[in-house]
Amino acid sequence: MRIISGKYKGRAINPPRNLRARPTTDFAKENLFNVLGNLVDFETCDVLDLFAGTGSISYEFASRGARSVTSVEINPVHYNFIRQTASQLGIANLHAVKANVFLYLKACAKEFDLIFSDAPYDLEGSERVIDEVLHRNLLRPDGLLIFEHSKKMDFSSVPEFWQLRSYGSVQFSFFKKS
Numbered sequence: 240m241r242i243i244s245g246k247y248k249g250r251a252i253n254p255p256r257n258l259r260a261r262p263t264t265d266f267a268k269e270n271l272f273n274v275l276g277n278l279v280d281f282e283t284c285d286v287l288d289l290f291a292g293t294g295s296i297s298y299e300f301a302s303r304g305a306r307s308v309t310s311v312e313i314n315p316v317h318y319n320f321i322r323q324t325a326s327q328l329g330i331a332n333l334h335a336v337k338a339n340v341f342l343y344l345k346a347c348a349k350e351f352d353l354i355f356s357d358a359p360y361d362l363e364g365s366e367r368v369i370d371e372v373l374h375r376n377l378l379r380p381d382g383l384l385i386f387e388h389s390k391k392m393d394f395s396s397v398p399e400f401w402q403l404r405s406y407g408s409v410q411f412s413f414f415k416k417s
Contacts, residue, residue: 240252240253240254240265240293240295241265242298242299242302243265243268243269243272243299243302244272244299244302244303245299245301245302245303245304246301246302246303246304247298247301247302247328247330248302250328252293252294252295252298252324254293254320255316255320257316263295263296263357263387263409264406264407264409266406266407267406267407267409267411268295268296268299270404270406271385271404271406271411272299272303274404275353276303278383279352279353279383281300281303281304281305282304282305282306283306283352284300284305284306284351284352284353285305285306285307285309285349285350285351285352285353285379286300286305286307286308286309286351286352286353286354286355287309287311287351287353287354287355287377288300288308288309288310288311288355288357289311289340289343289344289354289355289356289357289358289368290311290312290340290356290357290358290359290362291310291311291312291317291321291335291357292312292317292357293317293320293321294310294312294317294320294321294324294325294333294335296355296357297310297321297325297333298324298325298328298330298333300353300355301325301328301330301332301333305332306332307332307333307334308330308332308333308334309333309334309336309349309351310333310334310335310336311336311338311340311343312335312336312337312338313337313338313339313340315337318335318336318337321333321335322335340356340358340368341367341368341371344368344371344372344375344377345371345375347375347377349377350376350377350378350379350382351377351378351379351382352378352379352381352382352383353382353383353384353385354372354377354378354382354383354384354385355384355385355387356368356369356372356384356385356386356387357387358387358388360388360389365388366386366388366392366394368386369384369386369394369397369412369414372384372414373397373399373414373416378416379416380416381415381416382415382416383401383413383414383415384399384413384414384415384416385411385412385413385414386411386412386414387409387410387411388410388412389408389410390405390408390410392410392412394412394414397414399414399415399416400412400413400414401413401414401415
């Protein structure tokens with residue numbers, strides 16, 4: 240796993256073997272950030288990374304100069320890995336939070352410009368994130384929610400659905416705050 244672009248471009252991230260995350264593939268991640276590069280000004284973005292896993296997506300946002308990155312991960316091994324990696328890279332604007340994503344969303348009082356969610360594909364009810372984010376005022380005006388999921392899911396009927404990007408087995412549904 241590597242950081243694709245920005246300040247930390249090319250830096251290898253080597254998670255320990257006991258991490259059970261399924262990181263977004265480099266191919267999907269590179270394409271996602273190519274799309275985002277045309278949609279957002281990273282330097283003015285406050286980003287929320289849900290189900291952060293290895294922190295791969297968080298590091299990409301930080302590397303591109305995001306104003307702040309909040310990484311939410313419940314697994315203590317993953318959470319500690321994110322904190323250690325951010326410290327080793329010298330990323331001062333990445334804040335790791337050890338919490339259940341759904342409880343975090345219910346209690347969160349901050350608004351974000353971009354929220355990324357990469358729940359385990361087999362996590363029952365993971366799509367609840369979409370409703371929580373869109374209806375709890377967690378996105379600023381013109382904010383984006385990106386929900387990574389398998390091909391089995393279709394969110395095109397959600398009123399705030401904007402577009403779907405597909406990269407192999409990885410799907411990204413984009414939602415815009417109405």
